[in-house]
Amino acid sequence: MASEQVKHWENHSTAGEFILLGYQEYPILLFIAFLTTYLAILLGNGLIVVVTAWDSALHTPMYFFLRNLSGLEMCYTSVTLPKMMANLVSGDRAISLPACATQMFFILFLGGTECFLLAAMAYDRYLAICLPLRYMTIMSPRLCLGMVLVSFAISLPMQLLQIGLIFSLPFCGSNEIDHFFCDIPPVLRLACADLYANELAVYTENIFFVVLPFVLIVASYVHIARAILRMPSGTGRQKTFSTCSSHLTVVSLFYGSGMLVYLCPQTSDFAKVAKLLSLLYTIIIPLCNPLIYTLRNREVKVAFSRLLGKKRSLEVGTGIS
Template identity: 55%
Template sequence: MEFVLLGFSDMPNLQWILFGIFLLIYLTILMCNSIIILITRFDPALQKPMYFFLGNFSFLEICYVTVTIPRMLMDLWTQRGSISLSACAAQMCFVLMLGGTECLLLTVMAYDRYVAICNPLHYSLVMNHKVCIQLVAASWISGIPVVIGQTCQIFFLPFCGSNTINHFFCDIPPVLKLACGDTFVNEIAVYVVAVVFIMVPFLLIVVSYSKIISNILKLSSAKGRSKAFSTCSSHLTVVVLFYGTATITYLQPKPNQFGRMGKLISLFYTVLIPTLNPIIYTLRNKDIMVALRKLLGKLFT
């Protein structure tokens, strides 16, 4: 009737320290992303497609960490990890759905940079407000039926024997390890979905950036090249971090075969990267920094 999430129970002396660290990280993610949403929504200088996508990305990050970190904090506080099958299925479904949305939204943001740099004269026409809304809506909605189908397929499997999940949230690899019978079809389905939602968007991003870099190198002005690179570097950094860890998790030959290493990799893309994203986007973007100073100036005066 229920699973038990082991989480970080193998480090009993660090439970309260980890609770304090993860609580601080969660509050930092909420605060930083909320500020980005606020300034991209109300600052007149940031009413551009690039910042519209960034505001949506920040909202997505808040949703993404809220699916995993509060549950992890509760388990650290109570030092119990029991979770019902329905709650486990719901958590898995939301993690996969929001992770897929992040892959697609990062691809949309790469396409926006491609149009801005490679086709600047038609940028306002191609990336009009209606198109931006449609791209964001497609990123949020397109993965929902696939994710629900995959989650149902996994939880219709019989579970017997151990009910202990060696992880801090209900992810596909550790849950599949507990299933009885043949899970070959499910593992193939995981690979197919991972290819569609991780590798295909990643390849599209690579193609976009290869064309972007080619166009940047053709610019005669060194200042123009520097500005073009600065607008793309933060997004490219986030892409490399997120796709790198997600690929290792869902496309490794034997799911979660590394135990503690699997948890560490999952911590990267569920906790650490969402913490770094606001820092990466704010420190490397002059418009965001100017808007942030204006906001802080208003608050303190």
């Protein structure tokens, strides 16, 4: 009886480490692709942070939120891509239990914060278009900072609770995570326990961090659409819509991929699709954000030109060639 109990606990002991399978083909090519992408993400989003902080013409609520979004994207990508590149170079795909929990926490924490930050940006556009006379009075610097801090503050305790629930589970059998990083669905598939409480916590959190902000964004844009349709000038309608199109593009990509990954039933067939979709919201969207917000934004392009012009004038003045 005693030997059977010992065997039972050995078979259901918590694994000391996981193996991140990712993609094992063409490691050198993948490393070069990931490294190039990572540097582009840091450069593009870093430039947005610098330009919107440097140019006084961009010291508005909209660009304050954009600056925070770009900083968030750099942190978000830094949680996953360096580890993925290290695995490709070394061939060692192991990740310890504490490191896996830490990585998952920051993915959830930064992702949850971004959900509410995108909702804050939608609210900002609603006030600017629907209540233009009261816009600057309502969207004070204090309120903008408060909305960003609340986005972080809401996400922190809930993600700590989620991580505690997941990593208190026993893991048994295979320790291979068929994913690029430690995410909730593939890690839960390795647990050998009743997952009802965990699945309930995951769906509750998804409703709070994904569905609720998305509903707020949709409600904001319903009011914005009504205000745009009431405008008498076609040129005015087009100009007003262009100020929202970048944000709408990011919201569609981010929430579309996030909802599919976290709200759809986690079947074995869908796991392969979710694995690919995870690259969309962790790598592709942070890479595209600078392009989305600059290519169609004249104010940012002008600020870039002023920054480069000032840099060139300083080089000429100091004799740098």
